[in-house]
Amino acid sequence: MIHTFSADSFQSHCDLLAKKDKHLRGIIKKHGYPPMWTRKQGFETLILTILEQQVSLASAFAAYKKLKSRIGVVTPAKILAMSNEELRECYFTRQKQLYAKELATAIVTKQLQLKKFPEMTDEDVRTQLTAIKGIGNWTTDVYLMHALQRTDLFPLGDIALVNSLKETKQLHPHVTKDEMLTIAEPWRPYRTIAAMILWHAYIKKRNIKIEA
Structure with a gap:
């Protein structure tokens, strides 16, 4: 349910x-x-949530704004086209550069299909997201709560x-x-x-x- x-x-x-x-x-x-507190469903929200891992909301949002000012709408193709140096200039740590590209690759290859998530149970969403390197339970919880607006x-x-x-x-x-x-x-x-x-x-x- x-x-x-x-x-x-x-x-x-x-x-x-x-x-x-x-x-x-x-x-x-x-x-x-x-x-x-809600966010739009999709890749861009997951990138913002990755940026929020283990840092203050203010520093994560500064990195997100820097990324947005550089590439506009954040899409998997745009992330994959960026070099690690370009991501570093947007305040992505080495780990988060890897996580962002792993997520982008999963979506481009259709390993992950975010549009199907609204019809999936919390646990099925969790299974799919945590299979991606760099996405753990906290990131999944935040996405379920704020993007999919799940209650529990x-x-x-x-x-x-x-x-x-x-x-x-x-x-x-x-x-x-x-x-x-x-x-x-x-x-x-x-x-x-x-x-x-x-x-x-x-x-x-x-x-x-x-x-x-």
């Missing part, structure tokens, strides 16, 4: 979670509803989400992933929306400005 959220359903999902969990309710009461992802590979959960629930600094998943279990099948509420708290607490 494929479950997605939309602008029409997002706030009602937030309200449902607020009824279930006093801490999520407190975040919404203090900061309002979180933005419905909880990416514990995301440091901001983990820290916000620890702060909100006043957890022990060394709480395990299994313990955090147990805490998130009652939020099924809307853990994506719970994650967005927690990100919202993290961003507001630190007064972080998010570029789009």
